[in-house]
Amino acid sequence: MGALTDLTIAEARDGLAAKQFSAREMTExxxxxxxxxxxxxxxxxxxxxxxxxxxxxxxxxIARGAALPMEGMPLAIKDxxxxxxxxxxxxxxxxxRFMPPYESTVTAKLWQAGAVMLGKVNMDEFAxxxxxxxxxxxxxxxxWRRPGDNRPLVPGGSSGGSAAAVAARAAIAATGTDTGGSIxxxxxFCGIVGLKPTYGRCSRWGIVAFASSLDQAGPMTRSxxxxxxxxxxxxxxxxxxxxxxxxxxxDFEAALTGDxxxxxxxxxxxYRLDGMPGEIEALWQRGIEWxxxxxxxxxxISLKLTKYALxxxxxxxxxxASSNLARYDGVRFGLRVPGQSLDEMxxxxxxxxxxxxxxxxxxxxxxxxxxxxxxxxxxxxxxxxTLIARDFAAAFERCxxxxxxxxxxxxxxxxxxxxxxxxxxxNDVFTVPVNLAGxxxxxxxxxxxxxxxxxxxxxxxxxxxxxxxxRVGGIIERAAAFTAKPAFPAGGG
Numbered sequence: 104m105g106a107l108t109d110l111t112i113a114e115a116r117d118g119l120a121a122k123q124f125s126a127r128e129m130t131e132x133x134x135x136x137x138x139x140x141x142x143x144x145x146x147x148x149x150x151x152x153x154x155x156x157x158x159x160x161x162x163x164x165i166a167r168g169a170a171l172p173m174e175g176m177p178l179a180i181k182d183x184x185x186x187x188x189x190x191x192x193x194x195x196x197x198x199x200r201f202m203p204p205y206e207s208t209v210t211a212k213l214w215q216a217g218a219v220m221l222g223k224v225n226m227d228e229f230a231x232x233x234x235x236x237x238x239x240x241x242x243x244x245x246x247w248r249r250p251g252d253n254r255p256l257v258p259g260g261s262s263g264g265s266a267a268a269v270a271a272r273a274a275i276a277a278t279g280t281d282t283g284g285s286i287x288x289x290x291x292f293c294g295i296v297g298l299k300p301t302y303g304r305c306s307r308w309g310i311v312a313f314a315s316s317l318d319q320a321g322p323m324t325r326s327x328x329x330x331x332x333x334x335x336x337x338x339x340x341x342x343x344x345x346x347x348x349x350x351x352x353x354d355f356e357a358a359l360t361g362d363x364x365x366x367x368x369x370x371x372x373x374y375r376l377d378g379m380p381g382e383i384e385a386l387w388q389r390g391i392e393w394x395x396x397x398x399x400x401x402x403x404i405s406l407k408l409t410k411y412a413l414x415x416x417x418x419x420x421x422x423x424a425s426s427n428l429a430r431y432d433g434v435r436f437g438l439r440v441p442g443q444s445l446d447e448m449x450x451x452x453x454x455x456x457x458x459x460x461x462x463x464x465x466x467x468x469x470x471x472x473x474x475x476x477x478x479x480x481x482x483x484x485x486x487x488x489t490l491i492a493r494d495f496a497a498a499f500e501r502c503x504x505x506x507x508x509x510x511x512x513x514x515x516x517x518x519x520x521x522x523x524x525x526x527x528x529x530n531d532v533f534t535v536p537v538n539l540a541g542x543x544x545x546x547x548x549x550x551x552x553x554x555x556x557x558x559x560x561x562x563x564x565x566x567x568x569x570x571x572x573x574r575v576g577g578i579i580e581r582a583a584a585f586t587a588k589p590a591f592p593a594g595g596g
Contacts, residue, residue, distance in 0.1 A: 107132040108272040112176055112329040115275060119165055119175055126161035126175030130154050130219055133177040133274060137221055140273040143244045143591075145264045147182055148190050149222040157219040164217065171217030173336045179274035181265050182223045183230055184210050184320075185309040189220075193311040194228040194238035194261075197456025198437045207309025208341045209278060209320045216336035221274055224264030228458045229428065230282055230313040233530035234520070235263025235289070237460040242517050245293055246271035246589035249554045256514040256556070259289025259530075265323045266293040270589055276324040276333055280310060282317045283416050284510075284534025287546035290323055291509035291559030294548045294587060296576070297323045298330045299534075301567045302541035303348030305334075306341035314423035315346070317416075317538045327547060327577045331355035334569060350567055358570035359577045364398030368575065369502035373409040374533060376511065383508050383558065386550050390506055390560045393582035394575070404498045404505070408491045412536040413529070415491070418471050418484035419539075424461075425468025431456065492540040499565050504575045507533050509559035513552040533561060543569045545576045548585040557587065 107129045110118060118124055134151045154177060161175035185191050185203035192198040206214075214220070227237045234257035236242040245258040245267055258267040262279030266289035269277050279286040281299035290297025298321045305320040312318060322333035335355050341347040370391060375384065391401050433439035433452030440451035457465070471480040498505065511532055537544040543566070546559040560579055564572035 108136045110275070111326045112173070112275055112324065112332050113326065115176065116174070120170065126158040126165065126219070127155065129175060130158035130177050133221055136271070136273045140246070140268065140271045143246060143267050143271060144241050145224050145243050145267040145271065145273065146179070146222045147192065147225050147240055147264070150189060150220055154219050154221050157214070161217050161219065172332065173213060174217035175219060176217070176275050177219045177221045178213060179221055179224045179265055179268040179277035180210055181262055181278050181280060182226050183280050183311045184278055185311070186210055186220070186223065189223060191223065191311070192239070193230070194226045194240065195456065195458070195461070196239040196438055197431045197452070199239070201437050203309070205309060208306035208343065209310070209337050212339065213278070213336055218336070224268050224277060226264050227261035228461050229311065229424070230261040230280055230285055231424070231460050231464055232260040233284070233288060234517070235260040236517055237458055239458060243267050244517065245514055246591045247293065247514060247556055248590055249556065254516045257292065257517055259292035259514065261285040262323060263289050266290055266295060266297070269293070269295050269323050269325060271591070276322060276329055278320060278337070279323045280318055280320050281538065282313050282420060283538050284531040286321045286323060287534050287544055287559070287561060288510050288530055290546040291548070292514040292557065294557030294585065294589070295323060295325055296327055296330050296548070296580070297321065297546045298334060298569070299537065299544045300334060300338065300569055301348070301543045303346055304338050304350070304543070304567065304569065306339070306344040306347045308341055308343040312427040314420040315427060316423060317420060327545070327573055327580045328356060328359055330545070331359060331573050348567070353570055355570055355573055358574050360574060361577060361581070363394065363575055363578050366399040366504065366571070366575065367402045367502040368394050368399050369404040369498050369505040370401050371404050371406045371409065371498070371505060371507060373406050374507045376532065379511060382552055383511060386558050386560065387506070387508050390549060390579060393579060394506065396582070397578045402502050404501060406494045406498060406536065408487065408494050409536055411487050412491055412539055413532055415484040415487040416531070416535045416539060417467070418480050419488065421464040421468030422472050422481050423468070425465050425472060428461070428465055488539045491536055495536070495540045495542060504571055505563040506575070507561045507563065509533060509546040509561040513554060513556035513558055537563055542566055543572050545572045547576045547579045547583070549579060549583040550585070551587055
């Protein structure tokens, strides 16, 4: 058996059941890997003592034959999830001393399933970004490097700390959140699996809000099977979240039959963008061949309103952010910068507490919600969102799932696009439509770029049909046989 940190959740589960190693031994291996990965700046808070206590409880349950579904699995938690008694900052100065007195529903479910918390991981401030460089705690570096080029690369965002930790073998898996691609795009950049479930599949209670009608928690793992195992532990109706869907949670792992014969897989022609790199197109074509070889039928479809998804998203998301972030005023919790008056205290606190990207989105959102512009921008964007959802509904009358690229490029160097917000926003061009329609989307590592960096393919499914998405993703994973590892730190060359 190789290093404990190279095992998937499914493999580690089998090893624990066979008493090949203990939960404590595996946790100790990850605590060492977490320490070795510190140069990446992926972890904001390390909780090794808590992890060892949780691992001891796992070993006790295993010894008495009462192992739970995620027993002993050492996880990294995105700093957007409130964790009782553990610092939760959302990557922002304005929450730099916030210790929640409660636990988010998703993390509570994971601990109830036997998982172990290694710590909290870095992220774009309030999940606003595609590179994890907008965080108040400094940028996260990807564990990947271009051969012969040692410039640090972005891990994608906003769940960049989660993706970097999993890719660097510093956590067996991680939680992420996806508002416009923030699980799938970093998964693509870092060569891991990222699943954005259907809106409402996982509770948003206890997750710091960015855009409430778009945010959704999901797993970031090293295999499709692991994503299925972890999603089952995370999902379920929550009466504390009015947007949580009262849907039964199927056995997602059982859906991985390896058989997609007879399925119709939609190939949306609008995802072939002008100027798209040839290697992205070539990878997509390979994906189409893989599903054909597995007995599925590719069907060319049209999602004609795709070109409007990005502009609609960058009206709706900032509008909701403007509303959600109004609560950070220096009065009740978080940072407070005094002023001569109450208004001045508000202004000083928000100016010092929020970074440039968050301020930009609050200003955009406040503008589109203001009198005279609400109808012209926000209402029009919401109408477009309805039409985009109808586009997908029409497509799913003809097919069972869709296959697209995950991102329009491989990872880029830190600082490369930082001064061009439009270039940064275009990173989400393939992922945003899924959020607007509330559908599930899965990114699977499918190949390497000419520069030796990971590229992902995205599978999109009907609402609450994660089972089919995972089944198709499993076929892509098997055909791609992606075994490349980052050079740094614990993954080895």
